[in-house]
Amino acid sequence: MTTGGGSPGRVWPGEWVAARLGVRLVDRERPAGVGLADLVGLAVRRNPRRAHLLVSSVLGKHVPTDPRLVYGAGLLLGRLVRARLRPEPLGAALLAEALAHQDGAAAALRDAHKEPHAPLQAVVFGYAETATALGHSVADALGDAYYLHSTRRPVPGFTPYGAFEEEHSHATSHLILPADPLAFGCDAPVVLVDDELSTGTTALNTIRALHAVRPRRHYIIAALVDLRDDRARAMTRALAAELGARIETVSLAAGRVELPAGILPAGQRLVASLSHDERRTEGAAHAVRRVDIGWPDDLPDGGRHGFRPADGRRLGKELPAMAGRLADALPAGRRRVLVLGFEELMYAPLRLAEALADARPDLRVRYSTTTRSPVLAVDDPGYAIRTRLVFPAHDDPADGPGERYAYNVARGFDAIVLVVDDAGDTPALAAGLLPRLAEIADVLLVTVPAHRRQSR
Structure with a gap:
């Protein structure tokens, strides 16, 4: 079980939330040799739907991160996808070294998975806004993938291929706007990439919508962390049976987030008690x-x-x-x-x-x-x-x-x-x-x- 983690001698950036709201991370599979607390910290959302936020240590969204670690982690996730399309050695040990901030480890991780590999054809789809670069990195690892991500920006001249809702998000509407719908609809495995799978509902809804337009035989859902419970995993198997398709999931780490009863109002009270005036403070203006x-x-x-x-x-x-x-x-x-x-x-x-x-x-x-x-x-x-x-x-x-x-x-x-x-x-x-x-x-x-x- 994990309620803390990360590199020895470092404070896990989830301890504050764990102590005050009782959030606990519990490890399951560790395909890349690291656990949940190595890959995420915790924060409190200003969101009426969810109290906690998993803050990735390898995504480069909320936490400034060595870009070679960010790209290397994405390429490593892509290698996990490759292994489902064509079995091959993974070589994941460098991720733990990079997360421990060992000299040169981030570049070594990136370089190890950036080496040329036999190209594999696929259509890779990333979710806005958080996973746009992550999905692109997975596509890079495959070598012959057409990449597209959802967007919240309507653009004149582009006809929507489809749209979907992400129920738990603060900004829910996503558009799918390929310049070449034929390339997006080609007969190849489809890889859906997000930073985390909580229930997998968004990915399954996307598969159902895409399958209705252009049925495929093989779908892979890829995420940095997979937090689905047994019921959610059963939903994935049920959809695969319904569609007559193969649906697989890959992640760098898997487990679950244990949330105590009453966490949503507790989180809202915490936000109210600690919010402060964030008006601009005048200081020296740099160039x-x-x-x-x-x-x-x-x-x-x-x-x-x-x-x-x-x-x-x-x-x-x-x-x-x-x-x-x-x-x-x-x-x-x-x-x-x-x-x-x-x-x-x-x-x-x-x-x-x-x-x-x-x-x-x-x-x-x-x-x-x-x-x-x-x-x-x-x-x-x-x-x-x-x-x-x-x-x-x-x-x-x-x-x-x-x-x-x-x-x-x-x-x-x-x-x-x-x-x-x-x-x-x-x-x-x-x-x-x-x-x-x-x-x-x-x-x-x-x-x-x-x-x-x-x-x-």
Whole structure:
């Protein structure tokens, strides 16, 4: 059983919640040689539907993380998927070493699973906003996969392939907007990727919807952590029997979250008692500068409308030069660099951060992204969300204006590289997030072109 964990000598960033709300993590399978507490910490949601939040230590969403660990963990999950399509050795030991922050282990993990492997054809689908880069990393590991992720952004010129709801989320509506519906509907195994499986209901609903449009014989659900109970696992088997299809699941670790009775009102009381005025505090304004890294106009910025293996090969060729331009633009003497992505735009900043870390080993590069998710911040080493930046949405979202957040970025950096697409490069950005970041460190703004064309 696990209620704490992580590296020896380190405080598990779930102890605070475990002590106050009685949340417990219990391990089950450990396919990658690590347990739940190695992969997640705990925080408290500002959400009337769920009290707790699992905060991943390898996703790079809420916690600034070595980008090579983030990409390496995603590639490792992809190797687990590969093993279901074609049996092959896994080699998972490096994940534990990377999580223990051993020198060079994150890069070694990434490199071990980035090596060329026989390409396997598949359609990989990631869930917005949290798993957009994770799904893309799984697709990279397969070598011949068409990648698409759901989106909450309607885009003119793209006909929806479908839509679905994610019941437990604070922002539930997802659109499926492939530029090439035929590529998304090809006869190949379908891999659904999310950061966690709580009940698996969203994935099963997606399989049912996709199967109604284009039946497949093989589906794989992949997640960093699998928290389904026996009843939820039986639901997966029942759907497979109903559809006459094979449905498998893979994860880096599995288990369950034990929640005491009354946790939802207890969590709400905790949020009410600890919330404070988060108005902007005026401080020294650091420099804000735009940097053109030379992202090609015809290279997709991610999988919102589809990403092909050829796009990935081209990105791999372009990345060193783009990272070099970014490195040249960093102010002199800045060594602690955060590359901050923007909501669903996770993969482009991840790969840019990874390339920057490779190009400049003298830098301490970390990666995370902004988010829609409202979470309580508590400045305690046993809590996963230490600081919280609040700012207005800046991409004219379809569901209207609202708050957005950046977590754990307020300390520890002397340069911040903010990566947005051009749809998010607006006056609201200039008046909101940019000055908030400039209170912390020098800011470099990188804008990549959002993919808009119907055909390529």
